[in-house]
């Protein structure tokens with residue numbers, strides 16, 4: 001997490017800077033790309049997330065949904081959701097941790113920190129993203145597939161909800177610019193204020209390069225072969241597109257949703 005410093009006078013804390021938050025987003029790119037590479041080992045395996053085959057008659061979840069619900073409950077019991085970076089997909093009433101928890105310094109505005117767009121992320125991931133980067137088909141390996149899906153979903157959700165921290169820092173850096181748009185609840189003006197196109201272009205280029213590096217076939221003998229024939233575990237251009245068309249827009253959506261509540 002980006003380092004947070006306490007400011008005892010306001011009872012809140014100062015998230016250090018946009019730079020430290022961007023650094024965290026850069027590190028999260030590695031996690032996201034590796035999780036996509038891991039998921040690409042398996043076929044689409046759509047019955048795991050589309051069909052309810054639960055043998056417990058009172059439960060109509062898909063295998064993947066059941067798995068995520070159960071794991072989230074266990075993770076809550078060891079304090080995962082005490083961390084303001086983590087947002088559950090299903091838990092409405094988060095079970096208390098059964099262990100002493102770390103006290104994270106309050107970095108976000110209390111009335112805005114509950115922004116959670118995981119339902120949207122779930123739909124986007126299974127309906128739009130997954131079919132783009134995994135091979136079609138069904139190899140029956142649903143438990144491993146569900147575990148890989150959870151790793152992707154949590155990495156994507158963390159990145160997208162990091163928009164709350166980004167928005168908080170941007171607001172604190174320029175309250176005089178943001179306050180009128182927040183009072184007017186003007187989404188468009190907020191979107192304009194928080195957008196940095198140059199940064200977005202850099203992010204897209206960097207993740208393409210990372211996907212080339214992390215997903216290349218590594219050989220012991222270097223062939224002087226044709227670059228255009230290089231094979232990657234996940235298409236680097238697709239990773240860049242996933243960022244440009246989904247991850248960045250959803251992060252900005254979280255930023256806007258957070259800011260709309262920032263003066264409540």
Ligand SMILES: C=C(O[C@@H]1C=C(C(=O)O)C=C[C@H]1O)C(=O)O
Pocket residue numbers: 022166194195196197199200203247248249251252
């Ligand atoms: C996250 C930020 O806010 C916006 C979203 C970006 C992203 O999701 O990568 C990049 C630039 C901004 O348009 C940021 O400024 O770093």
